[in-house]
Amino acid sequence: MENDCSFLANLELDGEVSQGRSDVGNHAGDFGTRDEDKSEPDVVVFAESTADVAAVVEAANDHGVPVTPYAAGTGLEGNATPVNGGISLDTTRMDAVRDIRPDDLQIDVEAGIIGDEVNEALERYGLFFPPLPSSGAISTIGGMIATDASGQRTVKYGEVADWILELEVVLADGSVIEAGSKAAKTSSGYNLKELLIGSEGTLGVITRATLELAGRPEQVKGGRAVFPTLNDATEAISDAVTSGVDVAKIELIDDQTAMLANDYSDTDLPERPMVFVEFHANHGIEEEIDFCRSIFEAHDLERLEIASGEEMERLWQARKDITYAAEEYDPALDIGPPGDVTVPISRYPEMIAEVVATAEKYDLFIPCFGHAGDGNLHYFALADYDDPAVSARAHEAYAELVERALELDGTATGEHGVGVGKRKFMEQEHGTAAVDAMRAIKRALDPKGTLNPGKIVPSENSVEVDDS
Numbered sequence: 001m002e003n004d005c006s007f008l009a010n011l012e013l014d015g016e017v018s019q020g021r022s023d024v025g026n027h028a029g030d031f032g033t034r035d036e037d038k039s040e041p042d043v044v045v046f047a048e049s050t051a052d053v054a055a056v057v058e059a060a061n062d063h064g065v066p067v068t069p070y071a072a073g074t075g076l077e078g079n080a081t082p083v084n085g086g087i088s089l090d091t092t093r094m095d096a097v098r099d100i101r102p103d104d105l106q107i108d109v110e111a112g113i114i115g116d117e118v119n120e121a122l123e124r125y126g127l128f129f130p131p132l133p134s135s136g137a138i139s140t141i142g143g144m145i146a147t148d149a150s151g152q153r154t155v156k157y158g159e160v161a162d163w164i165l166e167l168e169v170v171l172a173d174g175s176v177i178e179a180g181s182k183a184a185k186t187s188s189g190y191n192l193k194e195l196l197i198g199s200e201g202t203l204g205v206i207t208r209a210t211l212e213l214a215g216r217p218e219q220v221k222g223g224r225a226v227f228p229t230l231n232d233a234t235e236a237i238s239d240a241v242t243s244g245v246d247v248a249k250i251e252l253i254d255d256q257t258a259m260l261a262n263d264y265s266d267t268d269l270p271e272r273p274m275v276f277v278e279f280h281a282n283h284g285i286e287e288e289i290d291f292c293r294s295i296f297e298a299h300d301l302e303r304l305e306i307a308s309g310e311e312m313e314r315l316w317q318a319r320k321d322i323t324y325a326a327e328e329y330d331p332a333l334d335i336g337p338p339g340d341v342t343v344p345i346s347r348y349p350e351m352i353a354e355v356v357a358t359a360e361k362y363d364l365f366i367p368c369f370g371h372a373g374d375g376n377l378h379y380f381a382l383a384d385y386d387d388p389a390v391s392a393r394a395h396e397a398y399a400e401l402v403e404r405a406l407e408l409d410g411t412a413t414g415e416h417g418v419g420v421g422k423r424k425f426m427e428q429e430h431g432t433a434a435v436d437a438m439r440a441i442k443r444a445l446d447p448k449g450t451l452n453p454g455k456i457v458p459s460e461n462s463v464e465v466d467d468s
Helices: 006-010 023-028 050-063 115-125 141-146 190-194 230-242 255-265 286-297 311-321 321-331 345-361 386-407 423-430 434-447
Strands: 016-018 043-046 067-070 088-091 097-101 106-110 163-171 178-180 206-210 219-224 249-253 272-281 303-307 340-341 368-370 378-379
Touching: 006 050, 016 115, 023 043, 043 067, 050 249, 067 206, 067 230, 067 340, 097 115, 097 178, 097 321, 115 141, 141 190, 141 206, 163 190, 190 230, 219 255, 219 286, 219 311, 230 249, 230 272, 230 345, 249 255, 255 311, 255 321, 255 368, 272 286, 272 311, 272 378, 303 311, 340 386, 345 378, 345 386, 386 423
Parallel strands: 043 088, 067 088
Antiparallel strands: 016 043, 097 106, 106 206, 163 178, 163 206, 219 272, 219 303, 249 272, 249 368, 340 378, 368 378
């Protein structure tokens, strides 16, 4: 869809407007967007200030041109794909640390800053931003907030959302608001901050955030545990979490994922289910490790290796390499839609068993892994998606697993967001009345549908097509 964006030439911007083929092509989708689903914007605006964002959004709204906010492009659900063309509004040049207040345990940052750069700026104060996901080295704070991201440390520290105090946001008419407060708590008015978190740029464009911080732990140790069966591993995880073991991370990979890691890294890991753990403490870390070991031993633990520093990193390498290992495994196979379901921790073993049964039912290779401590499970079918019959089976299996997670009182997405890929599950998860309420909020804040159209809420009076 071609849009007339010539009005941008009349704006006085700090940033840059580009229609270059490379820039337009690079903003046609995010990491999870398949080539056939990419949609190029008419123009890319590289904003360098909140004033830039406000001017562009206001003008676009006046001219009926859609605006799709773009961060680092690391999303997995097409969140940043400009499905109706228009303007891709890139905020990655807005990457400054505005202020650090160590006495208040707070930092003000612009939305385009990379997560790891926040922690680098805090290192000399002995502070860090605890909920940073594993993609923190390549994704922006604004993108994390927009998708309500979380990661491996959620089991101890919670989600990114739990550490956001205040947001600066540009609304669809170009007005700039502050949502939340720099105070530790507030009961003043509607909780707009929480509404904007996870809205994926459909309600406003995040330009600045005040983040809450914590002191860096004095003791960090971790490693991996090997179990004879997948059921033993998942039951051990559920038992450890419900028993109150104070883990900072507790991650699962199944035997198939271990095989992928071996093939990728030329290692000789046991091709059996493994649980990766990490502990953070200022004192008493060995007691917590022993507590965890005793619970794991009740589930036929084969061995538990724990270390610190570089040796701990080596033990964790297989978990870190999963995506790369899957991509390199077989050139004839592609990674399918990324599963991101989350279920109550007591149902986690059940959900894992569903993946195994579904893979067998559809005759597919579906490795699974995830942030097991909070019930988050990732999976994908490695398959030949050029074969229509295989592709159909893989998509059917994917949908069936999401639906099973919902039946287990879970959610279709624990951390990737809805984007384009999971719109079709919204009414099933939330109910028609709740989705209608979401539509009403969207209409109230963005009556012309300018901001990131085609995301999150399914189209009214239409059937969502399975385009995953």
